[in-house]
Amino acid sequence: MKTMMRKTIMSGLVATALMLSCTNLDEELFDSVTADNFFKTQEEFIAALGQAYSSLGGLGNHSNLWSIQEISSDELVITTKGxxxxxxxxxxxxxxxxxxxxxxxxxxxxxxLYGGVNTCNRLIFQFEQLLSSTDPTTVDLANKTISELRALRALWYYWLLDAYGNVPLVTDFTATGAPANNANFAAGRTAVYNFVESELLDVLDDLPTEKTSTTYGRMTRWAAQAILTKLYLNAEVYTGTPQWNKVITAADDIIDNGGFSLEGLYADNFAIENSGSRENIFVYPYDKVFAQGFNWPMMTLHYASQGVYRFTMQPWNGYAVVEEFYNSYVDPVANPGPQGPVWKGLCPDVDENGIPDDTGTLDERLSNFIVGPQFNPDGSRAIDPAAEPFDPDGPPLTFTPENNEIFPDGWRQGGARIGKYEFEVGGTNNMSNDFVIFRLADILLAKAEALWRLNNADPEALTLVNQIRDRAGVDPFTSLDADKLLAERGREMFAEMTRRQDLIRFGKWSDAWWEKPASPDPKYRVFPIPQIQIDANANLTQNPGY
Amino acid sequence: MGAPGQNDTQLVRVKEGDPLGQIWGPIQIGVNPDGTPRLQDLSGDGSYCNCNDDRTVIGNGLPKFLIGWNNTIRYKNFDLNLFFRGAFGHDLINSYRGFYENLESTTVGNWNVVKTKYYNPDITKAQFNSSHVEDASFVKLDNATLGYNFPVKASGIRNIRAFISGQNLFVITGYTGVDPEVRYFDVNDSDNGGRPGSPDPLSPGIERRSTYFTTRIITVGINIGL
Structure with a gap:
């Protein structure tokens, strides 16, 4: 009996096992979202798009794109401090x-940059799967989203084209194999230029034109026109053929139809709560909790500035402003305007009220800098307890526009610091200000330059530049020349990742400046393709000269 | 290496056709009058350059061989178990020394200078070089347990054993850092409030500053068998 029962149970188990076997192994997921059960409503489309935009979060870090663009220009320097x-x-x-x-x-x-490209390519591929949907709403949403992603991808390629020149064009997420760039540098760079231009022109009319909280920080028609404006402005550098008229056309669309206007106060564009700026065209909306990575207070301020701003972390004392660049604001000849007390040189002497005894131009854009003696919230001087004996200002912390040397013993307090974005008292290493990628002032100056390049006496060019100067509270120019245009762009666009391309376009990139001898070799007008990428991909051709 | 001052400093080389574990850097041959380490001009072009021409393989992060020896000795009612473990022939970059074994005012503020047998008061600059790469061969007593079995007469109890056991009792090594253990993975530097990164198996042989001391654990116990 016992044996028989055992046999029955055994065969029963075998039968059950056979019945459970099946060939359909598709699983139904309940705990996560996949492409099959997502992408239904507009909210879900926007949520998926978020990945493409969050790739921009590297803009505010040290040792990334912003750093190579800025430290290599005459705006900023990081000296070795022992x-x-x-x-x-x-x-x-x-x-x-x-x-x-x-x-x-x-x-x-x-x-x-290629991380950003790849995320766009992946999402474009995913959204293309929806184009065969029978639901017309889904197809319409998918088409619009793909257009937006193509515009964003064009931005990544604009940056790649600007920094590295001849880069491989990767547009298909499903492509396998190592991508190649053109063996001919000039032809390759022109091909990337043409790609950026044609992509943007192609999607321009599909992009949203309204400015609401839904489109904030996203690729609108105006953001795409801003990329085109900057692309055309540098077209001669990129391809050998200038496109000044196209600069004017793209800029005019933003100026006439975009509904942007210059903020009354320059600094308002960079405030902690700068999302209300009427001037900013495209931003990356950083947040100290939800979208971290905007580390400027750490990157530029002195160790002892921690007490000044009651930061939760100690700054790193890195980025400082080159003195000549700082002086382009306060110099009454180069930048005529109202004169008053400003910090200069070693700013050693102050009167009894702490007012500097040097005089210079009071440009409102001096809010770009943190300079002079630094004070704690209780009014006491911030102290650097480990001040070097050779530091002329001693332990009390004073950011002096003057700097001594780039190596090996740069003054720990040397150089004005980047005050462009308002620092939050009691803040962390991550800022909440939205990082400005394009704003109207850049577009106005681009149009002014294009008009001036076509006709050096163009009155509208002068008017546009003086519009910018007027907002900054300085005197209007009576005429324009290359030096004035470049210097005005410098003062207005400091630390906004335009200085390198401006210097190259004006033929000043190879000039000598502070702690930098002349660099006449034209190879330095683009950055080299990273050795790690060359090693990993035999299809890449290094830029000429490297 | 990391902050302050030694980011973007090459520490390892991974070369096609070569073994993994190559520690890569300049060779120190003395001290310059300004207190910086004098580094060898390996390319022979007349001066040291901060470039690969003047860097070479200065260590090997992977061990040549490992030993493990587990032995139990019984005498009368006593038993003693010893577990020795060792690794031989691997080097480690001692990051603590690379940053703090010098009188560099901005790095350590002249406080808390690391002073090992390699300490040279003439050095006033933190700059990674061959002098920070040490042979980290070691033998460790990972575990020792001494037990005593009481003779039992009472019914219902089969045996009673008392023991004392210790882990990480001693290390024999010439390495001056925190732990001579082989580092098969590198977790990257954790400076400026950062966290160690994901383990990188291509860069063995680096003792990072996030290394904490090994704890010694002593356990005392009684086993009663019913």
């Missing part, structure tokens, strides 16, 4: 234009 900030010499190489493909910053920026 044992701090040497970092393998890569910062000095960037400033002095002696950089090589092994510089790790180039690989960081490359990864940041």
């Amino acid at each position: 044992g701090d900030w040497y970092d393998g010499g890569v910062l000095i190489q960037l400033h002095q234009h002696t950089f090589s493909p092994s510089n790790g910053f180039f690989n960081n920026a490359w990864g940041f």
Whole structure:
């Protein structure tokens, strides 16, 4: 009996096992969202798009695209301060234009940019699956979303084209194999230029034109026109053929139809709560909690500035402003305007009220800098307890426009600091200000330059530049020349990732400036393709000269 | 290496056709009058350059061989179990020394200078080089347990054993850092409030500053068998 029962149970188990076997292994997911059960409503489309925009979060970090663009220009420098900030010499190489493909910053920026491209490619591929849907609403939403993603991808390629020149065009998420760039540098760079232009022109009319909280920080028609304006402005550098008339056409669309206007106060565009700016065209909306990575207070301020702003973390004392660049604001000849007390040089002497005894132009855009003696919230001087004996200002913290040397013992308090974006008292290493990628002032100056390039006596060019100067509270120019245009762009666009391309376009990139000898070799007008990428992909051709 | 001042400093080389584990950097041959380490001009072009021409393989992060020896000795009612473990022939970059074994005012503020047998007061600059790469061969007593079995007469109890056990009792090594253990993975630097990254198996042989001391654990116990 016992044996028989055992047999029955056994055969029963075998039968059950056979019945459970089946061939359909598709699983139904209940705990996560997939492409099959997502992408139904407009909210879900926007949520998926978020991944494409969050790729922009690397803009505000150290050692990424912004760093290579800025440290290599005459705006900013990171001096070696004894044992701090040497970092393998890569910062000095960037400033002095002696950089090589092994510089790790180039690989960081490359990864940041192609990471953005790849996310766009993936989402475009996913949304293309929806185009065969029978629901016309879904198809319509998918088409619009694809257009937006193509515009964003064009922005990544505009940055790649600007930084590295001849880069491989990867547009298909399903493509396998190592991508190649053109063996001919000029032809390759022109091909990327043409791609950016044609993509943007193609999607322009599909992009939203309204400015609401839904389209804030997203690719609108105006953001796409801003990319085109900047692309055309540098067309001669990129392709050899200038496109000044196209600059004017693209800029005019933004100026006439975009509904943007200059903010009354320059600094309002960069305030902690700057999402209300009427001037900003395209931003990355950082948040100290939900969208972290905007690290400027750490990157530029002094260790002892922690007490000044009651930050939860100690700043790193890195980025400082080159003195000549700072002086382009306060110099009454180059920048005529109302004169008053300003910090200059070593700013050693103040009167009994703490007012500097030097005089210079009171440009409202001096809010770009943090300079002079620094005070704690209780009114006491911030103190650097480890001040070097050779530091002329001693332990009380004073940001002096003057700096002594780039290596090996830069003054710890040397150089004005980047005050462009308002720092939050009691803040963390992450800021909540929205990072401005394009704004109207840039577009106005681009149009002014294009008009001036076509006709040096164009009155509208002068009017546009003076519109910018008027807002900054300085005197209007009576005429324009290349130096004035470049300097005005510098003062207005400081630390907004335009200085390098402006210097190249005006033929000043190879000039000598502070702690940088002349760099006549034309190879430095683009950055090298990172050695790590060359090693990993035999199809890549290094830029000429590297 | 990391902040301050030694980001973007090459520490390892991964070369096609070569073994993994190559520690890569300049060779120190003395001290310059300004207190910086004098580094060898390997390319022979007349001066040291901060470039790969003047860097070479200065260590090997992977061990040549490992040993493990587990032995139990019984004498009368006593038993003693010992577990020795060792690794030989691997080097480690001692990051603590690379940053703090110098009189560099901005790095350590002249406080808390690391002073090992390699300490040279003439060095006033934190700059990674061959002098921070050490042979980290070691033998460790991972575990030792001494037990005593009481003779039992009472019914209902089969045995009673008392023991004392210790883990990480001693290390024999010439390495001056925190732990000579082989680092098969690199977790990257955790400076400026950052967290260690995901383990990288291509860069063995680096002792990072996030290394904490190994704890020694002593356990005392009684086993009663019913």
